[in-house]
Amino acid sequence: MDFNLTEEQIAFRDVVRRWVDAELPKDLMRKLEADEENYPFEIWDKLKEQGYFGVGISEEYGGLGGDVIMQMIFAREMARTAGGLLWVWGLTSFGGAHSVAIAGSEEQKQRWLPEMAAGNLRVSLSMTEPDGGTDVLGAMKTFADKVDGGWKLNGAKMWTTGAKVADRLLVLARCDRNAEKKHHGLIALFVDAKSPGISASLLPKLGMRAMGSCEVHYEDVFVPDEDVLGEPGKAWGAMLPSLNNERIMVGAQCLGAIDGVLEDALDYMMQRKAFGGVIGRFQILQHYIADIATSQKVTELLLYNVAWMQSNGMPCGTDANMLKMVATENAVKAADLGIQIMGGMGYSAETDMQRYWRDHRILRMTPISNEMVRNSIAENLGLPRSF
Template sequence: MDFSLTEEQEAFRQMVRRWVDAEAPKDLMRRLEADEENYPFPLWDKLKEQGFFGIGIDEDYGGQGGDVMTQMIFARELARTAGGLIWTWGVTSFAGAKSVGLYGTPEQKNRWLVPMAQGDLRVAISVTEPDGGTDVLGAMKTHAVKVDGGWKVNGAKMWTTGAKVADRLLLLARTDKDVVKRHQGLTLFFADAKSPGITATLLPKLGMRAMGSCSVTFDDVFIPDEDVLGTPGEAWYMMLPTLNNERIMVGAQCLGAIDGVLEDALTYMKQRKAFGDIIGRFQILQHYIADIATMQKTTELLLNYVATMQATSQTCGVEANMLKMVATENAVKAADLGIQIMGGMGYSAETDMQRYWRDHRILRMTPISNEMVRNSIAESLGLPRSY
């Protein structure tokens, strides 16, 4: 299978790289990420001005079009400098645009995809429950009751990134408790994030600090019928096809981070001197670089393989999980080696190596923990369910 980029894809990649180097350099990303109290609006505005929010959105709704490969190329190039701040673009483009594009009515697509493509509508994902983590279904306590003209929602969510600045929340809630299986009776809402009864509170965290992950409470929040995505009660079946995209997105982000790690480590090894010569002559550090480069290539090959499967409508749930597991573990290992190569400067907040580690450590646990990924892979090979 040939994973070479087409001429058009390569031209797009080079254009994005030039833009990233000029408009989203590492020193700017480092400063933005450090400001935990403020969302990275400067990056959002730059992405908006360039029209990048239109990637993957149909041209009929003001987007640029492009398949999952185009999105992955962009995600990788941006993550090389932005690291976890890539979700400034990714949450809206993947969670919002993908869900509305797949399940929205024509009227909903006009209402929401057009401003999304223009960079005028921000989305946050409100799925994880406070007591649940990966066990979304088992912990689902957020519920919605049908009322005249809509639904009343009560409950709480955790790790809703960007909720304080979001225009819309992609909200999963239980609408039917009388079900045979717990994945039944769930409904997906595209709720107005400024509705009365919604309260978002920042959660201090290790990495991706400026992204502003939040706990969100819903106290008798009214959501009109026109803000329901798809068929009520069938949200879990609707969400499954989008999960592969999220895992592929994570893979692209991690690959971009490995690109940044390798770039910084090589530059430092060629400049830093110790014991009379550049540290690039030290065999053990050369081995570290060889390991990082190998992680880069294996992640790239798996990403291209899975993205190609997705783009050609092949079933790839197991492979997408494998990609997520491999990419996240490689990114964290690569960044850790990068810190070791740079020593004290790798640990310093004045450089980006520590940011690559912090931003990607969370991805070993989310959107699904790598332990659960391994369970799923084992089950796909015919072993009994372990949870």
């Protein structure tokens, strides 16, 4: 079993890596991330100019093509410097485009995918309920009621990242108030973000600050039938295929962050001097580096394995959950060790270690908490359901 990249994939990785180093350097990412009030349009414009929003979107719809492995390669390379700002690319090119490609009609694909591939349409995902967190379905209080020519949407969502600058909001709502099971009776709406009745307010947070996560309220928002993805009432089943891809992208982001942590830690250890020489000679710091490098390799092998399984159409739900759990915990631990290695400078906003820690700490809780991931893994091993 060979998980080495092909020549084409290596060439793509090298091109992206050179572009990231030239256009998305870490000092620029620090500057943009620190400004919580303003969305980093500069990153968006650079991605658009290079055509990278087309990664993973079929050439038939104006994209660059490529499977989940190509998206994984891009996400890893970008996250090495950008950290959580990766989602300037990911929300649209991965989140929005993937959902439309899976659940959308041919007319919807023709209407939206070329615009996303060109970087002309910005997408935000509006799923989490204020009282729900991980329990998205059980806490669903956002409703879409059928009206003439479309649906009337009412409710509220939390952590809708990029909502203030979005062109479209992918909203999951309940359309059957009498559904017997909580995963039944759901509808996916690709809502025009400028529709009357939508209001968004910024949620200050620890990391990924410039991405602008929002609480969004929907009050009698009219959504035409033509903006419904898939069949009303069956949205959850239509969205499930995207969950493994989401976990793969989280794994790729975390691996990219570990890459960035390791290169910064090594550079610092070879330059910083104390007690008569560089601190890279200290055994305990060498052990920290060995731990980071090992977590990098473990995450890489698991990521490549799951991406390979997904691209070959193999069942990989449990494996994708394992990847999400391991990658997020490895990234946070690596960044924490990086801060320890750099001491006060690791804690300083003038360096990136603290940013890597802040940006990836949230991923231990989202899009599903690692505690719930462990529950799912145990259940798939034959143990009784714990919730």
